[in-house]
Amino acid sequence: MANLQSDFVGIKSPNPFWLASAPPTDKEYNVRRAFEAGWGGVVWKTLGSEGPPVVNVNGPRYGAIYGADRRLLGLNNIELITDRDLFTNLEEIKRVKADYPDRAMIVSIMVPCEEEAWKAILPLVEDTGADGIELNFGCPHGMSERGMGAAVGQVPEYIEMVTRWCKQYYSKPVIVKLTPNITDIRKPAAAAKAGGADAVSLINTINSITSVNLDTMSPEPSIDGKGSHGGYCGPAVKPIAMSMVSEIARGADTAGIPISGIGGITTWRDAAEYITLGCGNVQVCTAAMTYGFKIVQEMISGLSEWMDEKGHTSIEDFRGAAVPNVTDWQYLNLNYVAKAKINQDLCISCGRCFAACEDTSHQAISISEDRVFEVIDGECVACNLCVNVCPVEDCITMEMMEPGTVDPRTQKVVEPEYANWTTHPNNPSATAAE
Amino acid sequence: MTQSPFSPGVAAGRLAASGYAENFSDLHPALDPHEALVAADRCYFCHDAPCITACPTDIDIPLFIRQIATGTPDAAAKTILSQNIMGGMCARVCPTEQLCEEACVREAAEGKPVLIGQLQRYATDHLQEKGIHPFSRAAVTGKTVAVVGAGPAGLSAAHRLAMLGHEVTVYDARPKPGGLNEYGIAAYKTPEGFAQAEVDWLLQIGGITIENGKALGADLSLDGLKAEFDAVFLAMGLGGVNGLAVEGGDKDGVLDAVDFIADLRQADDLSALPVGRDVVVIGGGMTAVDAAVQSKLLGALNVTLAYRRGRDRMNASTFEQDLAASKGVRIMTHVVPVAVHGNGSVREVEFEYVNDDMSGTGQMVRVPADQVLRAIGQTLEGEGLPDLTGGKIAVTGAGRTTVDGVWAGGDCATGGDDLTVTAVAEGRDAAMDIHASLMG
Numbered sequence: 001m002a003n004l005q006s007d008f009v010g011i012k013s014p015n016p017f018w019l020a021s022a023p024p025t026d027k028e029y030n031v032r033r034a035f036e037a038g039w040g041g042v043v044w045k046t047l048g049s050e051g052p053p054v055v056n057v058n059g060p061r062y063g064a065i066y067g068a069d070r071r072l073l074g075l076n077n078i079e080l081i082t083d084r085d086l087f088t089n090l091e092e093i094k095r096v097k098a099d100y101p102d103r104a105m106i107v108s109i110m111v112p113c114e115e116e117a118w119k120a121i122l123p124l125v126e127d128t129g130a131d132g133i134e135l136n137f138g139c140p141h142g143m144s145e146r147g148m149g150a151a152v153g154q155v156p157e158y159i160e161m162v163t164r165w166c167k168q169y170y171s172k173p174v175i176v177k178l179t180p181n182i183t184d185i186r187k188p189a190a191a192a193k194a195g196g197a198d199a200v201s202l203i204n205t206i207n208s209i210t211s212v213n214l215d216t217m218s219p220e221p222s223i224d225g226k227g228s229h230g231g232y233c234g235p236a237v238k239p240i241a242m243s244m245v246s247e248i249a250r251g252a253d254t255a256g257i258p259i260s261g262i263g264g265i266t267t268w269r270d271a272a273e274y275i276t277l278g279c280g281n282v283q284v285c286t287a288a289m290t291y292g293f294k295i296v297q298e299m300i301s302g303l304s305e306w307m308d309e310k311g312h313t314s315i316e317d318f319r320g321a322a323v324p325n326v327t328d329w330q331y332l333n334l335n336y337v338a339k340a341k342i343n344q345d346l347c348i349s350c351g352r353c354f355a356a357c358e359d360t361s362h363q364a365i366s367i368s369e370d371r372v373f374e375v376i377d378g379e380c381v382a383c384n385l386c387v388n389v390c391p392v393e394d395c396i397t398m399e400m401m402e403p404g405t406v407d408p409r410t411q412k413v414v415e416p417e418y419a420n421w422t423t424h425p426n427n428p429s430a431t432a433a434e
Numbered sequence: 435m436t437q438s439p440f441s442p443g444v445a446a447g448r449l450a451a452s453g454y455a456e457n458f459s460d461l462h463p464a465l466d467p468h469e470a471l472v473a474a475d476r477c478y479f480c481h482d483a484p485c486i487t488a489c490p491t492d493i494d495i496p497l498f499i500r501q502i503a504t505g506t507p508d509a510a511a512k513t514i515l516s517q518n519i520m521g522g523m524c525a526r527v528c529p530t531e532q533l534c535e536e537a538c539v540r541e542a543a544e545g546k547p548v549l550i551g552q553l554q555r556y557a558t559d560h561l562q563e564k565g566i567h568p569f570s571r572a573a574v575t576g577k578t579v580a581v582v583g584a585g586p587a588g589l590s591a592a593h594r595l596a597m598l599g600h601e602v603t604v605y606d607a608r609p610k611p612g613g614l615n616e617y618g619i620a621a622y623k624t625p626e627g628f629a630q631a632e633v634d635w636l637l638q639i640g641g642i643t644i645e646n647g648k649a650l651g652a653d654l655s656l657d658g659l660k661a662e663f664d665a666v667f668l669a670m671g672l673g674g675v676n677g678l679a680v681e682g683g684d685k686d687g688v689l690d691a692v693d694f695i696a697d698l699r700q701a702d703d704l705s706a707l708p709v710g711r712d713v714v715v716i717g718g719g720m721t722a723v724d725a726a727v728q729s730k731l732l733g734a735l736n737v738t739l740a741y742r743r744g745r746d747r748m749n750a751s752t753f754e755q756d757l758a759a760s761k762g763v764r765i766m767t768h769v770v771p772v773a774v775h776g777n778g779s780v781r782e783v784e785f786e787y788v789n790d791d792m793s794g795t796g797q798m799v800r801v802p803a804d805q806v807l808r809a810i811g812q813t814l815e816g817e818g819l820p821d822l823t824g825g826k827i828a829v830t831g832a833g834r835t836t837v838d839g840v841w842a843g844g845d846c847a848t849g850g851d852d853l854t855v856t857a858v859a860e861g862r863d864a865a866m867d868i869h870a871s872l873m874g
Contacts, residue, residue, distance in 0.1 A: 043809075068475035154489065348539040349482030371484065391478050 001312050002307035004300060006040060006104075008280040009173045009198040010260050011131045013040035013104035014314055016315055017271065017299050019278060020262055020283035021045050021108035021134060021177075024293070026082055028092035035096070037293035038300060041104025043201075043283060046081035049121060054080045054297070058276045061219035063210030070292050074236035076208045078221060078228055081110050087123070091137030094128040103285050105129075106175065110136040110148050113158055115165050122169040130174035135162060138204020140181050140370075142229050153179035153204070163195025166328035173198040177259060177350075178244075180205050180237075185244040190253040200248065201260035203241040203285060205231025232284035242277055246326045249278030259320045268302025275315060276322035335415040337407050338382040338398040340364070340375045343352045346395040347373060355384035355398060361385050378408040439711065439735040443779075443804050444687060446708040448733025451804075454704040457731035461622045461757075462552055471557040473549045474503035480539055485550060488537035490850065491518035492858045493536060499553055512562035512568045514554055519862070520586055521591045522562055522632050524617050524855045525555035527623050529751040533855070562631070564753065567638035572599035574641075575582035577872045580605065580663040582650050585613020587669035587844025589636055590861030590869075595667075596641035596870045603663070604642060606670075607649035612673055614845075617696040622722040623733070651816050660839055665868045668819070668827060668835070668842040669861060672812035678716065691715060691809035693727035698728055713737045714783045716749035716771055717809030724754065725807045726763045732850045738787060738801050740766045742792065767797065781808050783846025814846050823848050833864030841868055 006016040018041035019025050019034055026045040028210035034042060048054060053307040054078055065074035065183055082089060097105040110423045111117040136143075137153030144150040150281045152158045159176060165176045165361060176192035178185060180203040189200050207229045209219045219227030241263025250252045260280030265271050266287040274282050287295050312318050342353070342365075349371045363400050365386060375386075403416035438447040449457070465473060477499040480686040485495040493514050500751050514521035528534075532553035538547035540648035559638050561568065566680070577600045581588045584606035592602045595783050615629040648654055650670055659666045677683065677691045687710065715725050718741035726739040741748055745755060761767060769785035770792075776782065783803045787795045814825055820835035821828050826848045834839040844859030850856035 069472050248597065348543040349480075349484065350478045350539040351483070352478060355481035371482070 002312060004040075004304060004307075005360045006281050006315055007177070008104070008260065009107070009132070010247070010266060011041070011173060012102070013042035013281070014102060015296075015300055015303075016275070016281035018042060018106070018260070018281060018283045019104075019288060020285040021136065022285040022289070023079065024285060026124050026289050027084065028096055031092075031096050032099075033102045034288075034296075035286045036422070038296045039103070039293065040281075041131075042094055043106040043108050043134050044089065044130070046108040046110045046139075047086055047121070047125070048081050049117055050086050053083045053085055054331035056080055056083050057222040057223050061225075061230075063208075063220040063230060065210055065234075072286075073234060074232055075234040075286050075289065076205065076210050076212065076221075076232040078141050078223075078230040078281065081108075081136070081139070086121075090124055091129055093125075093130055097129045097131075104131050106132045107132050108136050108177070110139070110143060111148055113152055113162060118165045118171050124278065126152065126170055126172070130172075132175060132179050132198070133166065134175040134201060135172060136177055136204075137162075138177050138179040138231075140179065140205060141228055150181055150204070153177075153188055154182050155186045159188050159191040160195035163192050163197045164426045167196040169310075175199045175201050176214045177204055177262075178202040179204045180244055184389050185247050186251040186254050189248045189257065189378040192418075193209050193254060193257050199258035199260060199280070201262055202248070202330030203237065203244055203263045206237055207235045222421075227357075228399060233262040233264065234290075235266050235270075238270060242274065243330060245274060245279060246277045250318060250326055251325045266290075268299045268306065271299055272303055272306060272318075273322075275319050277326070278320040278323050280319060282317070285407065331420050333418045333420060334424060335417060335419045337401040337414045339377050339380045339401060340396055341381060341399045342375055342386075342396050343394070344372065344374055347393050348374065348392055348395075350391060352389045352391065356385050356389045365403050380409065388392065437733075438540075439733050441844060442711050444708045444710045447705045448709065451705060453733070457725065458621050458625060458704060459604070460622075461826070462509065462555075464554045464559060465549070465552050470502055470553060473553055474499045475539060477503070477548045478539060484539065485534040485548075486489050486539035488532070488533045488619075490853065490855045491521075491524070491862070492515045492859075493521065493534075493554070495550055495554075498557060499548065499550070502553055502557055505698075506558040507557045508568075510553075510557035510566075514558055515561075515568065518855065519590050519636055520615070520632060520854065521554055521587070521638050521818050521857045522558035523624065524633075524858065525558055526628070527552050527615075527619055528855050529753065529853070532751050562635050565635070567635060569597055571597055571640055572603070573600040573814070575873065577601065577664045577867060578603070578662075579665045579667060579872075580659040581667045582606075582610035582640050582654070582659070583613060583668070583670035583671060583844065583846070584633075584644055585669060585671050585857065586615060586669075587857035587861035588613065589633065590858040591667045591669065591841075591843065591865040592637050592861075593639055594865035595641050595868060596864050596866070598665075601761070602642045604644045605648040605650070605654055606644065606646050606675060607652075607673070609646050611646065613624070613645050613844065615701055618692060618721070618724075619699075619854075620695070620728055622701055622728075624790065651818075652667045656818050656820075656837070656840065660837075661816055662874055664841045666837070666842065667833070667861070667864055667868065668846060669844040669857070670816070671845045673815040674813035675808065676811040676813060678774070678780065678808050678810070679773060680771050680773050683771075684779070685774050685776050685780045686772060686778055686807065687776070687780035688806040691717065691721050691807040691811065694725055694807050695721065698732075704732065707732060710803065711735045712801040713805045713807065714801055715739045715807045715809055716724045716783075717741065717811075718750060718810060719811075720750050720754060722807075722809035722811075723750040723758050723763075725809055726762065727758050727761050729807070730761045730763055731804070735843065736806075738766055738803075739764045740769050740771070740783070740801070742768065742788060744768065744790065747856075756821070766801070770794075772798070775800070776802075776805075780804060784836040787794055801815045806841065832867035833860055834867065 004015040021043040027044045063080045139149035176197040209218045261274030262283040498510040510548040534550045535547035541547035581604040712736045713729040773784040787797045820837040826843040833843040841864040845859035
């Protein structure tokens with residue numbers, strides 16, 4: 001079995017699966033059970049300043065988006081940071097960490113954007129023996145209206161400033177959690193780096209309304225007929241999060257900063273993908289909230305099995321392996337020509353490829369009297385839509401055309417050399433290739 | 435005296451009261467809303483879907499399933515009923531495993547088709563239980579049409595004609611409308627008075643008068659109808675039953691399966707219905723299976739379904755054959771009855787084993803029987819009908835007979851399988867042709 005041992009900015013955990021700062025990590029009872037279930041670490045649900053705890057709504061906190069058979073694809077929430085007393089949390093953190101020294105214990109913090117506030121709480125957290133802190137600059141609702149959470153995360157200068165305070169008043173690793181509710185994720189990441197952050201974690205949740213009740217005209221989740229944008233998470237946000245992760249992993253000002261990946265991680269495969277995009281570990285929330293803590297067992301066994309199969313002996317072996325392959329559109333090889341191919345043995349003749357291609361794409365699939373569907377190579381631009389709508393895995397594949405063959409659509413010979421838009425004759429600002 | 439399955443002879447009350455309720459409950463219980471959503475989610479919304487092609491009434495199945503999946507079952511019902519006004523009954527009795535569900539691409543993909551029949555029932559029940567009739571009549575045309583037979587073909591035609599604004603009178607020989615839906619289909623396929631409820635719902639369109647107890651030949655003549663109405667649609671089904679032309683074929687205890695089923699369907703108290711300890715059903719069609727299974731469910735100890743060819747040649751679908759077997763019916767194949775033995779009442783049926791080509795083998799077998807149900811085919815009865823072909827009214831196109839102004843459909847006419855859904859399609863299509871002809 002592959003070694004899943006994780007060392008993230010010096011914080012060790014038996015596997016790279018941490019529970020993200022969220023309801024599953026709100027108290028000792030949950031965290032102990034999570035550790036017993038096998039989670040490598042937790043980021044304790046966000047602590048606020050000393051004083052009266054925050055108040056949550058007393059109606060629904062979550063809204064959902066479903067796929068077939070009510071499979072939960074996306075979840076949003078309007079819950080705030082912990083609504084339990086600061087000192088109760090701190091005592092519990094200390095106890096649990098003492099009992100589980102091999103697990104990662106990170107404390108998420110959100111206090112006002114004032115140096116005194118951070119100076120006050122950081123020693124208290126330091127005293128718990130936790131392994132590090134995560135700065136919650138992400139929550140898009142409630143706290144942001146009080147100048148915290150996303151209100152800080154959307155201003156790179158504040159991020160840098162607060163990070164600097166944390167590095168000043170706290171001795172262990174500082175992870176800055178980023179909000180995706182911004183235009184360019186590289187800016188806050190660079191600010192965190194400039195402030196001395198040991199790592200960034202992303203993404204926090206996305207501003208969202210999951211649905212509107214057509215009877216009451218209230219957004220969901222509805223509190224007495226009104227709704228507020230909540231933070232969206234779950235499998236639906238994974239593509240957005242992975243793109244942001246990759247931008248940081250390959251950004252000129254951000255490359256190299258350790259990343260803790262968050263966003264819709266539901267299976268070992270999701271985790272592996274995040275790691276190949278440069279993440280040192282991953283954080284999970286929605287999957288645990290959907291299925292319970294036990295899912296970590298599948299994540300551990302799946303990742304381990306895949307690593308064994310690929311010959312990877314540690315997480316570091318493949319971390320970032322996909323980063324060099326993330327590029328800008330202008331550098332994609334325009335001489336790469338593919339054609340869709342339908343495997344007639346696997347085809348169940350549903351005709352979805354035909355409907356999609358005929359109605360919305362390039363009219364490149366034919367239908368016969370007896371419902372045999374075939375690709376018309378002379379029309380196929382290899383857009384992949386047929387593959388995407390086909391219900392049978394691997395029934396339709398994109399086959400690369402060998403150099404030297406003639407593309408029946410363009411009547412041009414497929415060139416063996418790589419050539420991209422920057423040198424393309426149609427590009428007004430093309431740089432001469434010759 | 436208390437009877438049991440072991441009581442010899444023909445006896446009623448072989449089961450405890452609860453046994454009847456259990457045995458004759460819904461064969462396929464209705465899907466609940468969650469089950470319907472799960473089932474609907476499995477539909478791929480195929481292009482030019484094979485299930486539509488396989489449906490004799492061309493229901494847009496992917497559309498209605500998507501309408502269920504998106505929470506609008508009444509819209510789904512309208513999609514179904516606009517093509518097939520008896521979509522509720524067809525959802526219950528269609529051999530879907532040979533039609534839409536056989537064609538379903540998920541049958542090809544994983545051997546588990548989308549539950550089209552049950553979803554159709556979910557949608558139509560949802561609408562009909564609310565008493566909603568989603569169609570309304572066009573302006574009255576002043577044209578009149580006589581329909582003979584209030585079965586699926588006749589009612590389907592009547593509804594379509596009435597909807598188009600014509601005045602329709604439906605004549606039926608039986609005391610109630612519904613035809614085979616009311617009298618000829620196994621009780622467990624349409625429990626709780628559904629057949630009658632569906633007729634009542636269908637008649638909400640208006641413009642349809644039903645006259646029961648009026649049979650063509652006895653009470654009506656085709657010439658008379660032609661003179662009185664602008665058009666006539668014949669849909670009286672097959673009223674005659676082939677006899678058992680063997681020695682002793684007229685002994686007590688030898689009955690027509692269709693009568694047995696009709697009695698069962700009309701019985702208020704199933705425990706009062708007599709059934710043999712040893713029942714032999716002769717035939718291989720849906721009627722034979724319905725009679726055999728229901729004999730068993732009434733408490734018969736031994737039920738044998740005897741068919742002259744192999745199982746692959748039976749008209750009853752594989753599903754029906756398996757259903758019979760699962761209920762404990764013994765299916766004997768390659769046997770032809772040669773004699774019915776017994777002193778006044780039947781005691782045994784003697785069969786000869788025959789080869790695939792029906793040639794005799796000379797080997798005989800006797801099967802104990804105190805009740806014999808004949809299900810060896812039905813015939814068209816009546817005189818003065820349009821020309822026949824193969825014992826049925828010859829039709830071309832959308833049910834046009836050899837007589838001007840007279841159309842025919844359903845079991846009494848040529849073309850199509852003798853299925854409820856086929857009858858509905860034929861009635862609908864004949865109605866459209868009648869309409870075109872009347873308004874042309």
